[in-house]
Each structure stands twice: as C-alpha cells, then as structure tokens.
Amino acid sequence: MKDIIIKAQGVTKIYESFKIALKNIDLEIEKGEFLFLVGSNGAGKTTSLKLLWMEEEPSSGMVFIDGCSTLEKDKKRVSDLRRKLGLVFEDLKLMRKKTLEDNLAFPLRVLGKNEKYIKSKVAELLGTFNLYSKRRLLPEEISAGERKKLAIARAVINEPLIILGDEPFGGLDENYSSEIIDFFKQVNFKGTTVFLATHRTNLVRNFKGRIIQLENGEIRR
Amino acid sequence: MSLVFWLKESFAGFFREKGSAFISFFVNTFFFLIFAIFLLVTYNLYTFTQKVKQKMEIDVYLVEGLTEKENEELKSKIIKIEGVEGTIFRTKEKALKELKNYLGKDILEGLESNPLPSSWVVKLKPAYQNLEKMQKISSQIAKLKGVEETDYGKFWVEKIDRLLEIFLWINLILGILIVTGSLFLMIHTLRTIRQSKAEEVMLLNLLGAERSFLRKIFLFEGIMQGGVCAFFSLLILYILHRFFIYFGFELDFLPLSLSIAFIFFGFLLGGVAGLLSGGKKLN
Numbered sequence: 001m002k003d004i005i006i007k008a009q010g011v012t013k014i015y016e017s018f019k020i021a022l023k024n025i026d027l028e029i030e031k032g033e034f035l036f037l038v039g040s041n042g043a044g045k046t047t048s049l050k051l052l053w054m055e056e057e058p059s060s061g062m063v064f065i066d067g068c069s070t071l072e073k074d075k076k077r078v079s080d081l082r083r084k085l086g087l088v089f090e091d092l093k094l095m096r097k098k099t100l101e102d103n104l105a106f107p108l109r110v111l112g113k114n115e116k117y118i119k120s121k122v123a124e125l126l127g128t129f130n131l132y133s134k135r136r137l138l139p140e141e142i143s144a145g146e147r148k149k150l151a152i153a154r155a156v157i158n159e160p161l162i163i164l165g166d167e168p169f170g171g172l173d174e175n176y177s178s179e180i181i182d183f184f185k186q187v188n189f190k191g192t193t194v195f196l197a198t199h200r201t202n203l204v205r206n207f208k209g210r211i212i213q214l215e216n217g218e219i220r221r
Numbered sequence: 222m223s224l225v226f227w228l229k230e231s232f233a234g235f236f237r238e239k240g241s242a243f244i245s246f247f248v249n250t251f252f253f254l255i256f257a258i259f260l261l262v263t264y265n266l267y268t269f270t271q272k273v274k275q276k277m278e279i280d281v282y283l284v285e286g287l288t289e290k291e292n293e294e295l296k297s298k299i300i301k302i303e304g305v306e307g308t309i310f311r312t313k314e315k316a317l318k319e320l321k322n323y324l325g326k327d328i329l330e331g332l333e334s335n336p337l338p339s340s341w342v343v344k345l346k347p348a349y350q351n352l353e354k355m356q357k358i359s360s361q362i363a364k365l366k367g368v369e370e371t372d373y374g375k376f377w378v379e380k381i382d383r384l385l386e387i388f389l390w391i392n393l394i395l396g397i398l399i400v401t402g403s404l405f406l407m408i409h410t411l412r413t414i415r416q417s418k419a420e421e422v423m424l425l426n427l428l429g430a431e432r433s434f435l436r437k438i439f440l441f442e443g444i445m446q447g448g449v450c451a452f453f454s455l456l457i458l459y460i461l462h463r464f465f466i467y468f469g470f471e472l473d474f475l476p477l478s479l480s481i482a483f484i485f486f487g488f489l490l491g492g493v494a495g496l497l498s499g500g501k502k503l504n
Contacts, residue, residue, distance in 0.1 A: 053427060075432055083429035093424050097233070109226065110430045 003031040004064075005162060005193050006052065011061035013047050013217075021047040022217045025061070029195060031161075034188040036204045037197040039214035045197035046090065048214070049166045052195075053087055054078060066161060083111060086160035086192075090167045092151040094139040100150055101126065101135040107158050125153040128183075144171050152180060156187055163187065165196040169203055177203050231441035245410035246450060252403045253454035253487060257475075259399055260483065261458060263392055265472055270385055274350040277381070279343040279359050279373040280311075287339070287367045295367045299341060304349030304358055309342040316340065338369060352382045400490070407494030411443055415498060439495040447491015451484045 006029035013022040022044045029035065039045050050056040051063050054070045063070040068081050095103050101122050108118045126132040129149040131142070139147050148168065155163055163184065169177040181203070188194045198204070204211055213220040281299065283292070292310075299308055311319075316337040349358065355378055359371045415422065425435060455475075462474050475483065 055427065079429045079431045081429075082427060085429075087427060093420070093427075095421065095424070107428045110425065110428050110434060 004028050005031040005066055006195070007064040009062045011051065011058045011063060013051065013056065014059045020217055025219060027212070027219070029193060032188070032191050032193055033210065034185065034194040035210040035212060036207060037195065037212050037214060038199065038201050038204060040199055043214040044217040045214055046166055049164050049197055052164055053085055054082065083158065084161040086155035086158065086163040088151050088155045088165035088168045090170060092147055094147060094151060096139060099136050099138060100131055100142070103139065103150060104154055104157055107154060111158055121157060125157055129153050145176050148172060152183065160192065162193040162195065167198055168196055169198055169200055174203070227437060227441045230438060231445040241414045245414055245446065248410055249407055249446065249450040250453045252406050253450045254457055256399045256403060257454045257458040257483065259395060260479070261462070261475055264475055264479065266388060268473055273381060274347065277350045277355065277378060278345065279355065279362065279371055281341040281343055281362050281368055282338045282370045283340060284367055284369045285338065291367050295365055296341065298365050299343060299362055302358055302361055304346050304354055306344045306346045308344070311340045311342055313337050313339050352378045403490055404494055407443065407447065407491060408498045411446065411494055411498035436496060439498060440492050443491040443495015443498065444488050445491065447487040447489070447494065448484060451487020455480055455483060
C-alpha cells in the first residue's frame, strides 16, 4: 500500500483578478519521494507550492499533507502542519537584519529547541554549506549563491518531513545547481520527501525520479 | 525560551525598523511626558492639601473661672473623643499675643484688660479632617462642661472640602483620558511598526510559529517600548522640574516609589498595547 504524504484532489485556484492559476489538479506524492515540478513562468508552479505551504487556499478541491487538510481552521494544527515542512522561497525571505547564524537558528527557536541543540545544529549546517566563517555576516554581505545556500540550510534545519522548494536554482550556474541537487538527494536519502519547482528543464534532463510538467495550470505529464 | 532571547528580540525588533520605531518612540514619550506632568501636578496639589489639612483644628473656648482640675477633666474628656489626635492649651495671654502678632500691636494698644478666653486647640487625625466629622466632633465637645464655644472654621473647611472633591473628579477624568489616550496611541504606533514588519510576521507564520510565539514577540516589544518611553519621559520631567526650581518655583519631584511605579506602569501599558496591537495580524 502506498504511503501518500501529499494529496491534491480536484484543486482549482482562481485569484481575485479572475486569473485561473490551476485547473482541476489531482496529484499524489509518496512519502520519501524526490520529484520535480517543471513548467514555464506563469504555469502555476508557485501557486501549487503556496497551496502546499498554506499561504493560499484552493478555490475548489482539497489538499492534504500527511493526512491533514490544508483548510484546517485550528491555528495550532496549521502551525503543527507547517512545522513538518521545510520551505525554500523563490525570493528566499531571509531576515535582512539578522546574521547568517541567527537566520538559521530562528526556525529552531520557533520550535522551542534548546540553545545548546540550536548552536550545534546551526554550526553543522553552516559547515556543510561552507558558510561557517561568514556566520556573523548579514545576508546582504554574502553572494547570491551563498544566500541561496542559506535559504536551503534554513529549510532543512528542522529536519522536516517534506521539503518544498520554489526555484531553488534561480540565479545559480549549472555546477552550483548540481551541487544543490546532490545535497537534496542526500536529504531525500534519509527519508525526507523533496518536491522542487523549477523552470530550468535542462537541470532535470538526466533526473531519474518523477517529473511533473505544468502548463497553463494543468498537468501535462 | 529564555527571557534573554525575548529581550534581545524585542530590542532588535525595535532597531530593525528605525524610522517607524523612532517616530513611535518620540510620540509615545511625549504622551508619557504629559502623563508624568499630570502626575507631578497631582502630587504637588495633594501634598499641598495635606499641609492645609494638617492645619485644620478645632478651637475650644473655655468659660471664665474654670479651675485647673475642671480644665484637666475637660482635656481628658476631649482626648477620649474618637478622631482626636491631641490637644494644646492656649492661655488668655498667649491668645492675645497671637492676635497682636496677627493684627499688629498698635490696634490693640488701648485695651485695659484681656477680653480673650483661654482655649484648647484640638488636633484631629487625618481621616477626621473633613467637614462632616469636624462638625460632629465639634458638637460633641460643645456639650462638655466648661466649654463656652467651639470653632472649626466652618467656612474654610467647607471650601477646602468642596475644592478637594472637584480636584478629585477632575483628576479622575483627566487620568482616565490620558491613560486611554496613551493606550490607543501605543497600539496605533506599534501597529505601524508591525506593518513595516508584515513580511517578517508572514515568514514566522510560514515557519510554523504559533500564535503564542507571535503574541510573545508583540508583548515584549510593547513592554520594552512602554518601559523605555516611561523612563525617558521621567528623565525629561526631572530636567523640567530642575528648570522650574531654578526659576524659584516650589515644586516637589515625584517620590522614588511613585517614579518606579510610573516606569512599571509604562511596562504594563506597553505590554497591554503590544498584545492588543497584534489582532488580525496574527492570522
């Protein structure tokens, strides 16, 4: 029996401007799966992810994450559900006035982890991404590629069940992007479900896992 | 999570949005200063009325020819009356001397004998220094043997009592207005800061921060801002006070206990404003 961790049933999303972003999407993602969502700009990738991390609600249909509806009204349960996710935003959403280590530590502080654990976990991830020597710098003081790494490190720091990434390779060259794909593979190997959206189809050309293609808000394959 | 974390976060949060935070700081400090001036005026008026009240006493004039024994008996009876704190005996000679000092020697120069009676000056406990109780005690004393007449300055007592009552109501209304105004102003300014940090609040939501976590952030930011504004307004008040003293005004500064209470009030008001400013943003 399949262990489904993400499920979308007849999901349609129409924005207030009447723009139809997604049309009747059905999707099932298994626990521990690594898959890509590809499509050109405006295909509906970001909307799909926003529905998953509950920044938007579907106009019709249902989305389930780990068996729980994203339309859950209990704020506590919504927070609990979000804590199972590791998010990489297209615009990164780093805290501009916080140092690299504080940016990384914040999700753990939100979770109420103790400072000793936070310190060691932050140091470990900063080391993995070669950012340890820059830990006291602000995001604006490091390169765009390093900022991307920081955003990815923040997404994995709380050891989430699912990682959702919106254009995690944006602005990165192929070598850098391959490095990041390799990192996600390692994370996936430990059992985390990884779902990444990108418009760069060349990066997934040799990818062995599932690739979902979106076109004008509909799944093509 | 440790208190240090929250304090650090609220301080950092304050300095993160310097523009709106400093406008908010100045506006709130100004409002707290108005409140502090109000407190200072209230405190000085209160101490003034207390000083006036301490001078509120009952003069008990004695009949002519009272023996020493009768006088002592009268004293002990007066002392036993509820609300009486103490008595001072005023001889005929002392009464005349006081009158001369008051009117000037020349006016009483032609007097052949002293027409003033001896009297007891009855001091009252603070709780009994009002019209109703003074009237009651005075009439009790007037019934005692050896008493010719009593006088408690009814006209002045009535005036002071009325003034105190008006003063109390004005104070109460002004106090409520200022506190409510400060609270709304703080809520508004904290909301302005929050709007400039809407993106950060959104991120915290997406990271799975619970409402209690966000509430704590708002609470500590409010506490911090309220406390700091109260402290600075007190500092400005102190400078203003020194300035007035320099120009010869007789003003007492707020006592230490009241100053500390004022800063704590700042923390409290800030905390309440912080919590109330969260509102729908939490969602």
